[in-house]
Amino acid sequence: MISSKLFGVAMIAYFISTFAYIFFLPSRKKGVGSFASIVTWVGFLSQTAGLILRWKDSYAMGPEFGRIPFTNLFESMVFFSWSLVLVYLGVELKFKYKSFGAFVIPFSLIALAYSAFLSDEIEPLVPALQSYWLHAHVATCFLGYASFAAACGISIIYLLKERGEKRGDNNPNGFLAAFPGTKILDEVNYKIIAVGFPFLTIGIITGAYWANYAWGTYWSWDPKETWSLITWLVYAAFLHARLTYGWMGKRTAILSVAGFIMVVFCYLGVNLLLSGLHSYAT
Amino acid sequence: MVEKVKKLNSEKTKKEGNEKSQESFSGGFFEFLRSMRLAIYLFILLAFLSIFGTIIQQEGTESNQKIVINLGFATTNFLKFFRLIDEPRSMEEIISRGESIYRFLSAIGIMNMYHSWWFVTLLLLLTVNLFLCSIKRLPAVLKYFSEPKIIYEEGLNGESKLKIKGSPEETKKKILEIIGKKFSRCSEKDVDGASHFLFEKGRFGRLGVIVTHFSIFFIFIGSLVGSIWGFKGFLYLVEGEQSDTYWDKGKNAEAPLGFTLKCEKAYVTYYKGEGKRPKGWFSDLSVIKDNKKAASKVIRVNDPLSYNGLYFYQANFGEGGVSKISIEVTPRAGGEKKLFNVGMGKEFNPGMGMRVKVAKFIPDFIINGKEIVSRSDELNNPAALLDIEENGKTFSTWIFMKYPDFHPFKETPFIFKLINIVGKNKTGLEVVYDPGVILIWIGCVLLVTGLYISFFVPHKRIWVKLDKSFAAITGSTSKNKPSFELEMEGLVSNLKGALK
Numbered sequence: 001m002i003s004s005k006l007f008g009v010a011m012i013a014y015f016i017s018t019f020a021y022i023f024f025l026p027s028r029k030k031g032v033g034s035f036a037s038i039v040t041w042v043g044f045l046s047q048t049a050g051l052i053l054r055w056k057d058s059y060a061m062g063p064e065f066g067r068i069p070f071t072n073l074f075e076s077m078v079f080f081s082w083s084l085v086l087v088y089l090g091v092e093l094k095f096k097y098k099s100f101g102a103f104v105i106p107f108s109l110i111a112l113a114y115s116a117f118l119s120d121e122i123e124p125l126v127p128a129l130q131s132y133w134l135h136a137h138v139a140t141c142f143l144g145y146a147s148f149a150a151a152c153g154i155s156i157i158y159l160l161k162e163r164g165e166k167r168g169d170n171n172p173n174g175f176l177a178a179f180p181g182t183k184i185l186d187e188v189n190y191k192i193i194a195v196g197f198p199f200l201t202i203g204i205i206t207g208a209y210w211a212n213y214a215w216g217t218y219w220s221w222d223p224k225e226t227w228s229l230i231t232w233l234v235y236a237a238f239l240h241a242r243l244t245y246g247w248m249g250k251r252t253a254i255l256s257v258a259g260f261i262m263v264v265f266c267y268l269g270v271n272l273l274l275s276g277l278h279s280y281a282t
Numbered sequence: 283m284v285e286k287v288k289k290l291n292s293e294k295t296k297k298e299g300n301e302k303s304q305e306s307f308s309g310g311f312f313e314f315l316r317s318m319r320l321a322i323y324l325f326i327l328l329a330f331l332s333i334f335g336t337i338i339q340q341e342g343t344e345s346n347q348k349i350v351i352n353l354g355f356a357t358t359n360f361l362k363f364f365r366l367i368d369e370p371r372s373m374e375e376i377i378s379r380g381e382s383i384y385r386f387l388s389a390i391g392i393m394n395m396y397h398s399w400w401f402v403t404l405l406l407l408l409t410v411n412l413f414l415c416s417i418k419r420l421p422a423v424l425k426y427f428s429e430p431k432i433i434y435e436e437g438l439n440g441e442s443k444l445k446i447k448g449s450p451e452e453t454k455k456k457i458l459e460i461i462g463k464k465f466s467r468c469s470e471k472d473v474d475g476a477s478h479f480l481f482e483k484g485r486f487g488r489l490g491v492i493v494t495h496f497s498i499f500f501i502f503i504g505s506l507v508g509s510i511w512g513f514k515g516f517l518y519l520v521e522g523e524q525s526d527t528y529w530d531k532g533k534n535a536e537a538p539l540g541f542t543l544k545c546e547k548a549y550v551t552y553y554k555g556e557g558k559r560p561k562g563w564f565s566d567l568s569v570i571k572d573n574k575k576a577a578s579k580v581i582r583v584n585d586p587l588s589y590n591g592l593y594f595y596q597a598n599f600g601e602g603g604v605s606k607i608s609i610e611v612t613p614r615a616g617g618e619k620k621l622f623n624v625g626m627g628k629e630f631n632p633g634m635g636m637r638v639k640v641a642k643f644i645p646d647f648i649i650n651g652k653e654i655v656s657r658s659d660e661l662n663n664p665a666a667l668l669d670i671e672e673n674g675k676t677f678s679t680w681i682f683m684k685y686p687d688f689h690p691f692k693e694t695p696f697i698f699k700l701i702n703i704v705g706k707n708k709t710g711l712e713v714v715y716d717p718g719v720i721l722i723w724i725g726c727v728l729l730v731t732g733l734y735i736s737f738f739v740p741h742k743r744i745w746v747k748l749d750k751s752f753a754a755i756t757g758s759t760s761k762n763k764p765s766f767e768l769e770m771e772g773l774v775s776n777l778k779g780a781l782k
Contacts, residue, residue: 064554064561124553127560127561127562131584187764195737198737201733205729205730208726214583216514216595216712218722221340221396226396230329233332236325237326244318
């Protein structure tokens with residue numbers, strides 16, 4: 001399938017751009033940064049084309065097979081990696097810091113590389129998934145997940161940077177100097193979460209609405225639902241701590257990393273370790 | 283004379299200070315109940331506790347017997363891992379261990395923990411906290427609407443002072459024009475010979491938090507209404523059958539529907555290609571009330587039937603016995619074959635005054651000792667028992683679909699062959715009545731609206747004080763300071779240009 005080859009191109013692109021972004025940190029050469037961005041864009045466009053083609057391919061198999069490409073673990077990993085690059089490129093365009101790439105693009109690379117080990121066969125939709133709510137539910141959840149992944153990468157940078165500053169590591173040529181100041185990092189972390197949180201909320205709500213339409217219960221405490229609630233509660237704590245309690249810096253950075261660990265468990269841990277209503281996503 | 287706008291006033295720190303001093307001064311349980319601290323504790327505690335219910339299989343997800351066995355295995359493996367016990371000797375040992383763990387976990391409510399009294403109490407506490415917290419904040423928020431602060435406050439961060447050259451009236455016009463382009467609301471007050479202006483934008487952004495909090499309150503009330511006045515249950519219907527009751531899960535008993543539900547047909551469709559991959563399960567349902575068809579719909583997963591507030595969801599699908607069997611009749615003397623499709627217990631006449639009745643059907647025929655039984659419900663060895671009456675003589679014979687030649691009765695003038703079995707499908711419907719669900723959706727819409735407002739609608743304010751020789755300008759925003767600083771810089775330089 002051509003779509004799988006396009007995903008392969010994207011994987012190579014993210015591999016190269018990961019190294020370019022890392023190399024950019026100590027060198028801070030403008031050319032290296034631009035190169036990394038361009039390669040990321042190439043990967044992103046190729047992956048986008050791959051997703052569209054896969055969508056089309058499913059219809060080519062017969063009209064009844066046609067469905068959006070995020071219905072099994074392979075597709076969901078590809079889509080997660082795509083969403084994360086989308087969020088990252090948005091952040092790069094808005095805040096103009098290329099140094100974040102070194103800590104965000106690797107997550108995309110890992111997700112895409114993991115998908116390469118999974119079956120890429122196009123299966124028709126099981127009856128439970130035949131609904132337009134699938135589109136809204138998965139897309140919003142994944143934009144939430146991707147935002148939290150990007151925020152986690154930036155929080156890791158924050159923690160490294162703060163530790164460096166405490167140690168008195170102010171070497172202007174060191175790799176930490178490539179990042180913006182801790183205040184900006186903290187602000188960017190918050191802003192990305194302020195976007196991700198509404199997306200996760202909409203994701204949970206569309207899921208609940210769909211569940212009510214398909215099964216007659218908007219909330220059944222299924223492991224996936226419960227873990228999404230846990231994730232939601234952690235980020236709700238983050239927002240309250242920051243907005244009203246005035247928590248800043250290290251503590252919110254740690255909460256952001258902890259939140260993303262919850263996301264990973266909600267996304268993969270539940271599918272791979274626990275059983276429940278979402279078990280078709282394995 | 284322009285002072286560079288550096289830092290605008292943070293309202294956050296002020297608010298925070300207020301809250302802290304209030305808490306430390308009055309203390310007390312009520313203050314704690316409406317504090318932000320309690321909210322954060324509850325978030326973390328609820329998140330932590332929720333984990334257990336996802337690890338320990340909850341009641342209702344499978345039969346209790348299965349859950350006990352799973353628990354037994356899990357505990358045994360756990361204890362074995364830490365070398366606290368030896369290899370279990372028997373299944374009974376594992377089950378008894380499972381039973382005692384089950385009893386213990388049941389007693390502390392973990393087997394159905396999301397509905398246990400302590401979990402529900404924590405949820406209730408969160409709602410009360412949310413409610414009180416919002417009430418506490420409400421007056422301060424409403425003040426932005428009822429008595430906006432118009433009087434210019436001196437000495438705030440990022441204050442600029444512009445010397446004016448024209449007349450105050452002219453300056454005022456220019457200021458109103460330039461700032462008014464971007465800020466729609468303007469209030470004015472004259473105090474001590476100076477004019478004070480307040481320009482505002484996004485005032486409703488202040489309501490975001492309140493709306494968000496009340497939305498959660500709505501959701502909680504909705505779930506409460508559902509659990510008090512709603513019900514859930516199950517209804518199995520075989521094709522052609524009808525029922526005016528359902529099995530109520532809460533009462534654990536049959537309960538009346540208030541009308542009759544009939545399943546006209548239940549069927550499954552498959553995707554083309556290899557393997558039988560189900561594409562959809564369908565049930566053609568009719569609602570019968572006062573002997574009249576009141577509603578009908580072919581439901582499927584993701585498309586339920588609703589009638590009178592009750593919803594019927596396609597939840598299960600299976601076989602529900604035989605409706606008709608096809609029998610091929612061939613005269614021994616030669617002649618045309620005939621095909622009869624007959625229902626159970628129905629008679630048919632192949633000819634020559636012979637009467638045949640399908641007396642029995644067995645899907646998986648086996649002789650167990652002297653008894654004829656069905657080994658399973660699968661159609662592994664379908665067999666039908668025919669009662670034949672010929673010229674006053676009656677006798678019975680079994681015919682088998684898979685073994686058409688196995689036909690010990692040679693005296694009949696016909697050969698009977700079992701050709702096909704038309705099964706009846708059984709559909710499993712989830713029956714739900716939930717009057718609280720509408721509150722849930724109202725809450726959800728409010729939640730998203732509230733989140734959007736509180737994250738993305740900043741309340742921006744600009745104050746201008748105009749006296750005979752100076753125009754002082756300052757501003758504040760409820761969020762996104764950096765971009766507001768830029769906006770202010772732009773405005774100030776515009777004003778500076780205009781007032782020259």
